[in-house]
Amino acid sequence: MENISRHERHEEILNAFEAALGEGNVKDNPVTVNAYFGDWLPPKTLGTSVPPEFVVLPNGTLEAQAVIKICNRFKIPFIPVGSNQWSMTSAPNRPHTVLIDCKRMGTIHEIDEKNMYAVIEPLVSLAQLHAEANKRGLYIGSPEASAQSSAVAGHLFQGMWGVGYRLGVAYRNILGIEWVLPNGEILRTGSFSQDADNGFWGEGPGPDLRGMLRGYAGAMGGVGMVTKMAVKLHPYPGPKVWPAEGHIPNMTSTLPEDRFTWDIVKYDDLEGAINFMYEIGKAEIGGVVQKWPTVYYIWWWANSNEEYWTEWKKRTFQDNVKNAVGVSLWGFTSSKQTEYEKRVLEDIIAETGGKRIKQEVFDQWVPRTANNWIRDTNGSRMMRPSGTFLALRLQTDTLDFSVGQVKTGYKWVDKFTPPILDSDGPDWIGGYDFGHFGFGETDFPVEKNAESLGDLMGKLLEMTKEDVQNGLENGVGPFLGGPYHAMAAPAFKYDKLLRGIKKAIDPNIVSNPPHQIPMDE
Amino acid sequence: MADNMILPKDPRYLKYPLEAPFDEEKVRWIASNCSRCSVCKWVDSWRVKSAKYARICPQHSKYLYDSHSGQGKCDLALALLDGKIKWDEDPEIKDILFQCTMCGGCDAMDKSIRDAELVKMYRWLRAEYIKKVGPLEEHKAMLNSLKQYDNVWLQPRMKRNSWAKDLADLGIKDLNKEKAEVLLFAGCTYGLSEELKGTVVNMAKILKKMGVDFGTLGDQEMCCGSPPSKTGNLAEFERLGKANIKKFNELGVKTVLTPCAGCYGTLRVEYEELGEKMNFEVLHVTEYLEQLTQEKKIEYKKEIPISVTWHDPCHLGRMSRPYVPGKDLEGVYEEPRNILRGIPGIELVEMERIKEYAWCCGGGGGAFTSFKEFAQWTAQQRLEEAKDTGADILVTSCPWCETNLRAGGIGMEEKMEIVDIFDLMMEAL
Numbered sequence: 001m002e003n004i005s006r007h008e009r010h011e012e013i014l015n016a017f018e019a020a021l022g023e024g025n026v027k028d029n030p031v032t033v034n035a036y037f038g039d040w041l042p043p044k045t046l047g048t049s050v051p052p053e054f055v056v057l058p059n060g061t062l063e064a065q066a067v068i069k070i071c072n073r074f075k076i077p078f079i080p081v082g083s084n085q086w087s088m089t090s091a092p093n094r095p096h097t098v099l100i101d102c103k104r105m106g107t108i109h110e111i112d113e114k115n116m117y118a119v120i121e122p123l124v125s126l127a128q129l130h131a132e133a134n135k136r137g138l139y140i141g142s143p144e145a146s147a148q149s150s151a152v153a154g155h156l157f158q159g160m161w162g163v164g165y166r167l168g169v170a171y172r173n174i175l176g177i178e179w180v181l182p183n184g185e186i187l188r189t190g191s192f193s194q195d196a197d198n199g200f201w202g203e204g205p206g207p208d209l210r211g212m213l214r215g216y217a218g219a220m221g222g223v224g225m226v227t228k229m230a231v232k233l234h235p236y237p238g239p240k241v242w243p244a245e246g247h248i249p250n251m252t253s254t255l256p257e258d259r260f261t262w263d264i265v266k267y268d269d270l271e272g273a274i275n276f277m278y279e280i281g282k283a284e285i286g287g288v289v290q291k292w293p294t295v296y297y298i299w300w301w302a303n304s305n306e307e308y309w310t311e312w313k314k315r316t317f318q319d320n321v322k323n324a325v326g327v328s329l330w331g332f333t334s335s336k337q338t339e340y341e342k343r344v345l346e347d348i349i350a351e352t353g354g355k356r357i358k359q360e361v362f363d364q365w366v367p368r369t370a371n372n373w374i375r376d377t378n379g380s381r382m383m384r385p386s387g388t389f390l391a392l393r394l395q396t397d398t399l400d401f402s403v404g405q406v407k408t409g410y411k412w413v414d415k416f417t418p419p420i421l422d423s424d425g426p427d428w429i430g431g432y433d434f435g436h437f438g439f440g441e442t443d444f445p446v447e448k449n450a451e452s453l454g455d456l457m458g459k460l461l462e463m464t465k466e467d468v469q470n471g472l473e474n475g476v477g478p479f480l481g482g483p484y485h486a487m488a489a490p491a492f493k494y495d496k497l498l499r500g501i502k503k504a505i506d507p508n509i510v511s512n513p514p515h516q517i518p519m520d521e
Numbered sequence: 522m523a524d525n526m527i528l529p530k531d532p533r534y535l536k537y538p539l540e541a542p543f544d545e546e547k548v549r550w551i552a553s554n555c556s557r558c559s560v561c562k563w564v565d566s567w568r569v570k571s572a573k574y575a576r577i578c579p580q581h582s583k584y585l586y587d588s589h590s591g592q593g594k595c596d597l598a599l600a601l602l603d604g605k606i607k608w609d610e611d612p613e614i615k616d617i618l619f620q621c622t623m624c625g626g627c628d629a630m631d632k633s634i635r636d637a638e639l640v641k642m643y644r645w646l647r648a649e650y651i652k653k654v655g656p657l658e659e660h661k662a663m664l665n666s667l668k669q670y671d672n673v674w675l676q677p678r679m680k681r682n683s684w685a686k687d688l689a690d691l692g693i694k695d696l697n698k699e700k701a702e703v704l705l706f707a708g709c710t711y712g713l714s715e716e717l718k719g720t721v722v723n724m725a726k727i728l729k730k731m732g733v734d735f736g737t738l739g740d741q742e743m744c745c746g747s748p749p750s751k752t753g754n755l756a757e758f759e760r761l762g763k764a765n766i767k768k769f770n771e772l773g774v775k776t777v778l779t780p781c782a783g784c785y786g787t788l789r790v791e792y793e794e795l796g797e798k799m800n801f802e803v804l805h806v807t808e809y810l811e812q813l814t815q816e817k818k819i820e821y822k823k824e825i826p827i828s829v830t831w832h833d834p835c836h837l838g839r840m841s842r843p844y845v846p847g848k849d850l851e852g853v854y855e856e857p858r859n860i861l862r863g864i865p866g867i868e869l870v871e872m873e874r875i876k877e878y879a880w881c882c883g884g885g886g887g888a889f890t891s892f893k894e895f896a897q898w899t900a901q902q903r904l905e906e907a908k909d910t911g912a913d914i915l916v917t918s919c920p921w922c923e924t925n926l927r928a929g930g931i932g933m934e935e936k937m938e939i940v941d942i943f944d945l946m947m948e949a950l
Contacts, residue, residue, distance in 0.1 A: 031611045032586050034600050035593035040556040057585060080785070083559050103585040108572050125563060128572035135571070147566035148559050182834040233924050245569040248877050253567055304847030305636050306536040313526065338604040377566035380558035380634040386529045422526040447529045447556065 010053070013074050017056050020066035025057040027102070028264030036081075036099045040388065041088040045453055049091035052079070052099035059104040060121075061178055061186060061227040068225065069184035071098055071510045079512045080225035082122045082150025089220040089481045089515060100225060103152075108132060109228070115200045116233045117175055121142065122226060129231075130375050131242070139236035139374075141167055146379035152229045157218035160439055162373030164432045165281070165289040166330075167234060171214045175249040178228035179347075184507035192230065193472025199230020211310070214503050217394075220481035222504060237332050242375055249303040255374075258335035259288075262370045263345060264362055265354040267323035270403050270427065272353065273323045277399055277427040279348045280327060281435025285341040287330035288373050289431060294446065295422040297321050300369045300378045308385050318424045320361045325354075326370065370431035386421055391441055391493065392460065393467070399438035402429045409442035416459050419452035421445045482514035489517060523908050537636045537846040541794055544891050546646055549602055551637045551678065552595035560634055564878045574873040574906055577626040579881050580900040587755025588617055591627035591639050593854035598646055608653040618647055619657060619696045621894055623751045623886030624835040629850050629877045658927045668758055671743040674710040681740040684711075684718035684735050693738030698722030703735035704774040706788075706948075708781035709744050710920035717920050723947035725779050726807055732815050735778065738768070745779075747787040747836075752887040758797060762787075766797045774802075780806045780943065782919035783885070785853075786836025790843050805837055807918055807942060811856035814863045821949040822868035829945070830912035831869065832857055832926070833879040834919035850877045857918060857942055870910045872903075875922060881904060882917075884925025893928075900929020904937045914938040916945055936945035 004012070010028070017026040027033070033051040035385055038044025053076070064080075071078040081090045101458040106123035118129060125146035126140070133139050139165035143154055154161075159170030167173060167241070176192030176199035181436040183342040190197060190204035202210070213219055233498040235260045245252050267273040280289050281506065302308035311317070329345060331338030349356075356362070372378050380402035384388045392412055395405045403497050408440045431438040446452055464480075468487045489495035498517045502509075509519050539547050569575045581590035597617060600606040600899050605928070620786050621643055628639040634763065637711045651657075654665065666675040676830065684707065685693055694701045711721045719843075728735055746761035765788075769777055779785050788803040813819055813868065838852035854876045861869050874880045883889075883899025904926060907915045917923060926939045 027586060028601075029611050029613055030606050031597055031613050031617060032588045034606060035586065035588035035590075035596045038555075038557060038596060040558065055586060065810075087557055101587070103587075112792070124572065125575060126565075127563065127566035127569040128575045131569045132572050142566075146558065146560070147569075149562040241570055242567055244565075247627055247851065248565060249847065250849050251565070251567055251633075302847075304537065307529065307847045309535050355877075371567075377568055378634065380556060380560055383554070383556040383558070384635050384740055386534050388556065418527050420527070421529060446775075447531060447534070449531070481606075506761060 009074070009201070013070065013076065014054070016070045016073070017054060017067065020070065020219045021056060021058055021063055025059070025431050026054060031511050034101075036084070036101070037091040038087055040085060040383065041390070043354065044087065044091065045448060045450055046457065047450075049087065049093060050095055050433050052092045052097045053095065055099045055101055057101050057104045059485070063182060064100065064225050064227050065180045065184055065186055067098070067100055068180050068182065072184055072508050074461045075508050076466065077220045077510050077513055081221070082153030083125065083148065085145055105227065110197070110199075111136060111233070113138065116231055116235070117199050117230050119176070119197070119230045120151055120227060121228055122150055124151050125149065126151045126154055129376065133233045134236060134242060135240045137236055137240075138233035139238070140173070140231065140233055141170065141374070142378040143170065144376055144382070146479055148378045149382045151231065152226055155229065156214050156226065159440070162288055162290065162376065162429055165434065166287050169432045171210075172261065173197045174210055174214070174230040174506040175230035176204070177210060177213065177226055177234060179224055179226050181224045182511035183508070190230065192228075195270055211216055217481070217484075220515035221512035222482060222502070222517070224511055228320060234456050235332060238491050239328060250368070253371040254367055255371060258373050259331040261329045261336055261342065262358045262366050263327045263329075263340060264321065264324050264366070265327065265349055266321065266357055267352070267354055268323065270323055272409070273325050274353055274403055274429065276325050276348065276352045277429075277431055277434050279352055279401055280345070281431060283344050283348065284434055285329060285344050286327050288328035289325065290373060291325045291427070291442070292321075293426040294321055295426055296428060297365060300372050301365055302381065302384065304407045305384060311403040312353070314423070314429050316361060320357050322424070326373070328370070330371070376439060381444070383448075390454075390460070391443045392426075392463070394439065395436065396439045399429065399431050399435055402440035406440040406442055409440070412463055415441060416456060419446055419456050421447065482516055482518050485517040486514070532726050537640070539636065539638050543641050543645055543794075545602060545639070547638075548598050548642050550703045551639065551642050552598040554635065554637070555592055555595035555634065557592055558593065558628045558634065562876060563630065566629055567634055568878045570636070570873045574880070576666040577630055577878060577880070579624065579626075579875070579883055580621050580895070581894055582902070583898055584620070588613070591631060593617070594643060594646070595640070595873065599641060608650060614650070614658065615654075616644065619752070619887060621886055622795035622835075622883055622888045622896070624644070624881030626835075626878070626881060629839040632844065632850060636691065638844065640840070642848075644750070644753060645756075648755045651753050656754065657752070657891065658696050659752065660887065661753075662685060662891065663748055664754060666756060667744055667749060667761070671715060671761070671911055673744055673748050674709055674713045676713045681712060681742050682737060684721045685725065685737065688722065688725060690946070691725060693725060693729070694734075695735035695739045696774065696840065697741055699736060699737055700773070701736040702775040703733060703770065704769065704777045705735050705737050706742065706745070706777050706779040706784060707844050708779060708784040708920065710783075710924070712742065714924070715921065717923065717941075719816040720943050724943040726804070727810065727943060727946055731810070731818055733809075741768075745784040745787045747783045747789070748887065750787060750791050751885065754920065758791070762792050762795050763797060766792060766795065770798070770800050774867065775801055776895075777801050777803045778809055779803070780805050780812055780918060782837035784946045786841045789841055789911065793843055794822055805853050805856070805918070807857040807860060808853055811859050814860055819863070819950070821865050823949050825864055825945065825949050826866040827913040828868040828870050829912065829914050830860060830872050830907050830910045831859060832872070832882065832907070832915055832917040832922060833876055834917055834922050835879070835881050835885060837919060838879060840879040860942060862917060864946065870912050872910055874905045874906065876916070882884045882919070882922040882925050883920040887923060890927050896925055897929040900926045901933060902932055904933060907937050908935055914940050916940050916942050918942045
């Protein structure tokens, strides 16, 4: 192997891929690979990502397995991608990488209405799954990556979705997984392990291995490729076709009022808002409960850049939705349930001292925007005002502890502003499982240019180091994947476990290094 | 308070930065602000009704690699402008830039999340490619035809108005000799295609039945400029566009009526880029006739008991209006539907992808002549979607859509009849 040239080696790998996948399903030409290394977050803008050497399109588990075995044979890194939005970790960070694109893996194998699950391939978008589930009286959620993103990836990564209050974290809705390990072996979890087509039971016989793959922020392609997944679906009292009126970009969505309501209730401080969220959880009412930061209101709402900045300068949202919580009540069983929940909500608002936001602001915002937290279509507007956004930190804890964490986030945002742009103190707090636990995130707009990002990225790394020194009590953003685990795993004492897993299943360190944890290469 | 806000330093983030003229700097802006979110690949999530019909981009759906999507073309634009890829370095550059049907599906979906103009970017890239590498072999016949005959179909000028040769009794005016406020602009394809000219005849008869005083340019009608515009041959587009505007102004017509969706989009949107004053309005014939339907000036005599589905031509729909940031992507959506609903016996059933999120027929942007297999594949996807509605026929009003959909239907097991809306109206009158 040492005696052959780089070109000969390239040709040898190309021939191997073509033999496995067929000629048209492997590409190495400049214009193809050029489309696979940028850019939502900074890598391409900062010049830290490079095009892959090959892009391959396997069709199904066996072809994905063949690709990964070839990568092992030649000891070349590979990155499996779904909709490929998360470029910070899915863009190659080193030369000679193989990008496994799942464009030929977009089948919904099954929707079992009775047992409420779907079996999907990685290209299936959340919107596709929503649409098929809704037709059958079922639903799932979507994260703020918008519903055009991969449903498999949306369940593996982060899993902070609008309906988390009701359905829990997205990854806990995973049932079966068919998964090609980095060494090329196929692993099936849950009831897939007994019957490759049957995905009703997540736990399955034997140990539950899902945790190897996901973790809170996913493995970032560091532990192989999921080729098929069974996910839970849930009863849905809405219409079979998602209601949408108007034309792009001015669409509105209103679900039937006897089954779905929206209220936005504000408090004097963040603590009051979180107390309200706890009380709603205790009463077990509602389908969506979210404390959005002010900037989210305008991110999702504005239909043009001019409208965005004009409205922001008017302070419509800063003056009206600070410390406000959005609540959507769902009449799962009947309109009577909706009526009951409305009365409970009224009592909670009265008891917690909440006030509804001004009606004109509510009317301005809700029809255009609110239902994105059930099926998101405007999430990519987060990049509108300045080209990109960043998340300073992301922490998971109890709801009340999230308050302290986002407040620490304010200080960092202030410290780094500018280049961070005006955002009125980003503090997204959501709860899972009726408030059993929560999360906080501090997102803010940043201008997408090397000058602003370069400076900021250095500062963020300094912040992360400081957070780690503080025992992670302030939370850090785990979006960095491997580098995050390199810092955090020793602090939380899970580094041996993670390295042990990686070593066992990825002996050649080919699965998107340095994720999910850096190894000696 | 507002004065103290930390706002973007680059003023282009504060308002729509893509006003004419369109140039390299604007291409770079659009491309560098692509966030790889993939909305350009899918129907807007709120409008997805099934997994089967969730895609918006024919080119990406067929060729799968991201290089063949709006996002990929943004990446390609940056690489070309930065010199990282040379214009003639990779033969696939030509395919990526010119396969695209310029349908604007990606462009419309992208406008849901940012101020961008993907189709304008594609057109600019095509023009640059032609400057740097030369015109496409596949376009040369069209360009020669335009230079020699002012039409795209290599037909002598004397045949331009032959569709009207048997209509002397209708009293259609020759506006080179007589005055009328309404000019009927048939377009190259309706006017010169043996297969389609019957549709223009029917449309002219309908207009006359409605008492409309209109005329044509006879054999002096020239191509609107759509094919050279879409294929990046912008000098030829400019020549034709400016000549047409001058002619229409000189004749003093108040309304230019066209039955062709391609002509309509070009006259309404792309002519604005020429910077010439236009003393006339441009209407698609369905807009004009729908108004008469509303005024009950159309009396149908025959019932047509069938179910129909309407295919929105891209240049009659999402590509038929200049983009106004933040405003609806308007188009001629309701007018043809209202006409169809007004025909006795007709039941209108909708496909899943309609209006600004309609799937393209596949025939636009030069694909019909240069990338036939792809154009027909795209048509087959549309025909399958039409069949899934249970409709008896597919109705539209674009000569390119009709021709390409018919070509795509050849060899399909289940046939779907494609009918022009004016032929259907005539049958009921």
